[in-house]
Amino acid sequence: MKTTAQHPFDLAFPVEGDSLCVGGMPLARLAERAGQTPFYAYDRALLDARVGQLRAALPADVHLHYAVKANPMPALVQHMAGRVDGFDVASAGELKTVLDTAMPPEKISFAGPGKTLKELRQAAAAGIVVNLESAREMEALAQAGAALGLRPKAAVRVNPDFELKSSGMKMGGGPKQFGVDAERVPELLARMRELDLEFYGFHIFSGSQNLRAESIMEAQEKTFELALRLAPHAPGPVRLLNLGGGFGIPYFPGEQPLDLARVGEHLHGLMPKARADFPQAEFVIELGRYLVGEAGVYVARVIERKISRGQVFLVVDGGLHHHLSASGNFGQVIRKNYPVRVGNRVEGGEASGPASVVGPLCTPLDILADKMELAHAQEGDLVVVFQSGAYGLSASPTAFLGHPAAVELLV
Numbered sequence: 001m002k003t004t005a006q007h008p009f010d011l012a013f014p015v016e017g018d019s020l021c022v023g024g025m026p027l028a029r030l031a032e033r034a035g036q037t038p039f040y041a042y043d044r045a046l047l048d049a050r051v052g053q054l055r056a057a058l059p060a061d062v063h064l065h066y067a068v069k070a071n072p073m074p075a076l077v078q079h080m081a082g083r084v085d086g087f088d089v090a091s092a093g094e095l096k097t098v099l100d101t102a103m104p105p106e107k108i109s110f111a112g113p114g115k116t117l118k119e120l121r122q123a124a125a126a127g128i129v130v131n132l133e134s135a136r137e138m139e140a141l142a143q144a145g146a147a148l149g150l151r152p153k154a155a156v157r158v159n160p161d162f163e164l165k166s167s168g169m170k171m172g173g174g175p176k177q178f179g180v181d182a183e184r185v186p187e188l189l190a191r192m193r194e195l196d197l198e199f200y201g202f203h204i205f206s207g208s209q210n211l212r213a214e215s216i217m218e219a220q221e222k223t224f225e226l227a228l229r230l231a232p233h234a235p236g237p238v239r240l241l242n243l244g245g246g247f248g249i250p251y252f253p254g255e256q257p258l259d260l261a262r263v264g265e266h267l268h269g270l271m272p273k274a275r276a277d278f279p280q281a282e283f284v285i286e287l288g289r290y291l292v293g294e295a296g297v298y299v300a301r302v303i304e305r306k307i308s309r310g311q312v313f314l315v316v317d318g319g320l321h322h323h324l325s326a327s328g329n330f331g332q333v334i335r336k337n338y339p340v341r342v343g344n345r346v347e348g349g350e351a352s353g354p355a356s357v358v359g360p361l362c363t364p365l366d367i368l369a370d371k372m373e374l375a376h377a378q379e380g381d382l383v384v385v386f387q388s389g390a391y392g393l394s395a396s397p398t399a400f401l402g403h404p405a406a407v408e409l410l411v
Ligand SMILES: *Cc1c(COP(=O)(O)O)cnc(C)c1O
Pocket: 067, 069, 070, 088, 090, 111, 205, 207, 208, 209, 245, 246, 247, 286, 287, 288, 289, 290, 390
């Protein structure tokens, strides 16, 4: 049985001989270039292609921000700096990474609950836009501005009074630690008038990892409506309206890619009214996973092919300590396999029945593939986990068990 095209995911990567190519290089050679396995590789051409698809689908005046949390590798962030219109960061560490790029500070925003006075001072000094998540943050930001003798840029992150339906992760609607509840925003804005803050606008992020165009379309519509209800309370015109993001990528069998064209068409339809309602606003969509997730692979080498009571285990030199999400332990309720292939046997040879790919950690949680149909792999072969460009290494417990680190390549 051939194992070609087991998943649609690897079609983006060309095959040469029997080997997958990433960044134009066969995997075995890339491993030599890396100097080790395991490694992550992020493909520049695929990053650029994704930005191109978004530019083609979305209205030209809806700007594209990269949410750095998805993949904060400095070289990748540098690469993205020349291609997107702004960055969204969620910590002082991410802020440092983006300030090392050429991105202008007013195109950088900082979200996340519990910002400390120290972080707010850094943000104010940098001249970036702070997405305020509470009245405390607002007071602290004004204090930071006063101490520094400048006027910090402030947007209000709103916890909307609606949800992004069928989201992998809901981050708005109902009680949340994120943002200011929509019904309390007018009161916050009234207080802002008394403070020396430069009002920028609103940040309304309702959820993540959504594959349903209708849900995203509905959320965008409701986001414009909510911003329009809040705008009269603001101390100044809305100059920035961040519509959130939430565009998902398919990971598991049966999942269909997001219909980006539909989302884009619908947004085109909403824009004439939005431009009239917010004549001074820059419109922004912020995406993490959708920009970078499909451009990355994680590669580990088979150390041993082990049979236990008839079941095949491919023990590899990488695992959950580098790729927690592929192990199923990063927010999944029921464990499902990420798309996995034997990257140097893509044409497959003979499949040998189901095999499980496990890491070297002494815990049963360290699984990269559970009883999958894979090409017959042996010691030395390279196992590839697709859809690994987002929430990979930086979202993993790298210190757990003290195994060697993975390297990251931008190719
Ligand atoms: C996590 C996060 C994102 C990125 O989410 P993706 O699912 O990776 O697109 C964007 N904005 C905010 C505020 C976030 O917290």
